Amino acid sequence: MNSRQDSIVPIHFGPPSDTLYGVVHLPQAAPARECAIVICPSMGHEYIQFHRALRVLAEKLCDAGFPVLRFDYYGCGDSTGDSEQGTIPRWLMDISSAIAEIQSRSSRPKVGLFGYRLGGALALMAAATNPEVHAVFLWDPVVDGKDYLRELEFMHQEMMHTSHVIPDPVGTDHASTERLGFPLSDLLISGLRGLDLTTIVRDPATRMFLAYTRSDVRTESLRRKLAITENCTWLAPRAGPLPWRWEENFAKSPVPYQTIQTLVQWASEAL
Amino acid sequence: MNEEPILFGSAHTLVGVVTAPPEGGPSAGLPAVLLLNAGRTHHAGPNRLYVKIARSLAAQGFLAFRFDFSGVGDSRARSEVLPLQTSMLQEVREAMDQLHASSGIQQFVLMGICSGASVAYRAACHDPRVVGALIVNGYAHLHDEHRDMNSTMSGSTLLRHFLRIGFSSSFRAQNWRKLLTGKVDYRSLIHSLAGLPILAFSGRRSGNAADIERLAADSRALEARGVRVFHLYSEGDEGLDHYRLATRRLIARTGGVVWSRMEVITGANHTFMTLWSQQKLVGMICEWMKAFR
Numbered sequence: 001m002n003s004r005q006d007s008i009v010p011i012h013f014g015p016p017s018d019t020l021y022g023v024v025h026l027p028q029a030a031p032a033r034e035c036a037i038v039i040c041p042s043m044g045h046e047y048i049q050f051h052r053a054l055r056v057l058a059e060k061l062c063d064a065g066f067p068v069l070r071f072d073y074y075g076c077g078d079s080t081g082d083s084e085q086g087t088i089p090r091w092l093m094d095i096s097s098a099i100a101e102i103q104s105r106s107s108r109p110k111v112g113l114f115g116y117r118l119g120g121a122l123a124l125m126a127a128a129t130n131p132e133v134h135a136v137f138l139w140d141p142v143v144d145g146k147d148y149l150r151e152l153e154f155m156h157q158e159m160m161h162t163s164h165v166i167p168d169p170v171g172t173d174h175a176s177t178e179r180l181g182f183p184l185s186d187l188l189i190s191g192l193r194g195l196d197l198t199t200i201v202r203d204p205a206t207r208m209f210l211a212y213t214r215s216d217v218r219t220e221s222l223r224r225k226l227a228i229t230e231n232c233t234w235l236a237p238r239a240g241p242l243p244w245r246w247e248e249n250f251a252k253s254p255v256p257y258q259t260i261q262t263l264v265q266w267a268s269e270a271l
Numbered sequence: 272m273n274e275e276p277i278l279f280g281s282a283h284t285l286v287g288v289v290t291a292p293p294e295g296g297p298s299a300g301l302p303a304v305l306l307l308n309a310g311r312t313h314h315a316g317p318n319r320l321y322v323k324i325a326r327s328l329a330a331q332g333f334l335a336f337r338f339d340f341s342g343v344g345d346s347r348a349r350s351e352v353l354p355l356q357t358s359m360l361q362e363v364r365e366a367m368d369q370l371h372a373s374s375g376i377q378q379f380v381l382m383g384i385c386s387g388a389s390v391a392y393r394a395a396c397h398d399p400r401v402v403g404a405l406i407v408n409g410y411a412h413l414h415d416e417h418r419d420m421n422s423t424m425s426g427s428t429l430l431r432h433f434l435r436i437g438f439s440s441s442f443r444a445q446n447w448r449k450l451l452t453g454k455v456d457y458r459s460l461i462h463s464l465a466g467l468p469i470l471a472f473s474g475r476r477s478g479n480a481a482d483i484e485r486l487a488a489d490s491r492a493l494e495a496r497g498v499r500v501f502h503l504y505s506e507g508d509e510g511l512d513h514y515r516l517a518t519r520r521l522i523a524r525t526g527g528v529v530w531s532r533m534e535v536i537t538g539a540n541h542t543f544m545t546l547w548s549q550q551k552l553v554g555m556i557c558e559w560m561k562a563f564r
Contacts, residue, residue, distance in 0.1 A: 048317065051312075161454075165540045187556060251311040
């Protein structure tokens with residue numbers, strides 16, 4: 001049963017010729033917060049599989065009093081653009097548009113960015129060029145783009161071998177590489193290859209939060225580089241594969257309520 | 272292409288995106304197309320398929336509408352408790368009401384993948400405004416909506432599926448390779464296969480008879496109304512085996528009325544994980560929709 005107190009509104013925003021799709025969550029009954037939130041999703045299969053979890057995150061943040069905008073990047077989801085047209089620079093512009101949009105709709109000058117996986121990487125990069133961002137919450141961010149591309153390739157090959165699919169039987173000339181149902185253009189691949197969060201120059205005034213499932217060299221390097229000490233938590237991994245691993249029947253994957261609760265608590269205390 | 276996100280429904284809590292042709296409005300007399308959620312995947316569809324389908328159909332002059340059932344994607348959960356099938360059918364009606372109110376369109380084609388396909392079929396059976404139903408990898412509509420598929424039907428279908436996938440499908444080589452190189456969960460496989468032959472040939476049969484009678488009545492009623500029904504299956508999908516078994520029993524029992532068309536996309540899986548299969552699917556849908564022009 002639904003007994004929610006917030007209002008949700010699906011919107012188009014951004015440049016008229018290249019509109020972006022988003023959903024605004026505005027709190028109705030909770031105490032007002034000074035900050036609004038933008039949620040930056042991942043791409044490809046991660047975007048589809050985690051859509052529900054990010055909606056739940058938005059609702060919980062709204063319950064805590066934050067106006068929230070979650071949106072689709074250009075060439076993704078319901079936004080304009082073909083799937084082959086998304087690029088890193090374009091998506092960074094989209095985050096800037098989303099920041100401006102939620103500021104306007106909520107009348108909040110300060111913004112916090114939440115980013116999951118590639119969205120985390122983009123959020124961190126966007127914070128460096130958007131001074132109104134006061135906090136960045138990273139959830140299992142992609143730290144190294146080359147590693148990410150290798151992971152996608154591995155999962156794609158595994159999918160091709162285990163699912164009931166065959167490669168293109170007539171050799172259609174696709175201009176893009178494909179990974180798990182989505183194209184990756186040469187421009188996007190090039191952008192991802194150059195992505196290394198450990199080289200990001202952090203604004204010391206921007207608060208950082210990091211929640212991560214996989215404790216590896218790159219994540220540890222990021223944590224040290226960003227000097228994230230107290231606002232950092234290692235998420236005890238659930239039994240089975242990593243949460244962003246491709247699953248044919250992803251609907252059975254539970255929403256990570258515990259992680260969402262932690263993130264909302266951080267936001268409530270920090271913003 | 273013109274797109275508009277909207278809130279609609281009796282409680283104004285359902286979210287959808289209307290895609291209209293680029294010239295500013297749908298071509299006169301064409302039905303609108305509704306795209307129904309594939310399971311819990313939100314209205315963009317598996318691999319963004321519903322976005323691609325909607326925009327391709329809009330380029331042909333159709334108005335397309337993809338939306339989320341309550342509790343799925345961007346739509347809120349319902350405030351009152353209703354059985355799932357009842358609420359979904361009601362929300363399909365609300366979507367059609369919305370498009371009629373905003374654009375004057377009075378006829379609709381319903382499409383869906385997986386569970387969305389079955390809802391499309393059932394809504395077509397219940398609403399005279401529906402003139403077409405595209406069932407992609409759906410099979411729940413082949414048995415009574417108020418009863419889980421009985422064990423005999425399920426066992427028969429799974430047995431057919433394993434035999435087809437293992438011995439005659441495009442995937443047979445890769446499946447045997449997996450089996451012989453240890454890349455299979457042998458325990459699960461043995462568990463699944465162990466009781467199948469017995470399950471397939473015994474068990475309650477009364478449920479089968481009721482299902483077949485209902486299917487026969489539904490298909491006759493749809494044909495009498497002139498509703499075009501297109502069943503489209505991926506070769507790798509278990510739904511294909513459900514469909515073939517159901518129609519074989521339908522023909523054996525009633526002597527014939529079957530749906531308008533059925534086709535298989537060779538080499539594709541349930542959610543069209545390859546770009547070529549997505550392109551093939553969109554192309555076949557656009558081709559089929561020409562019949563409504």
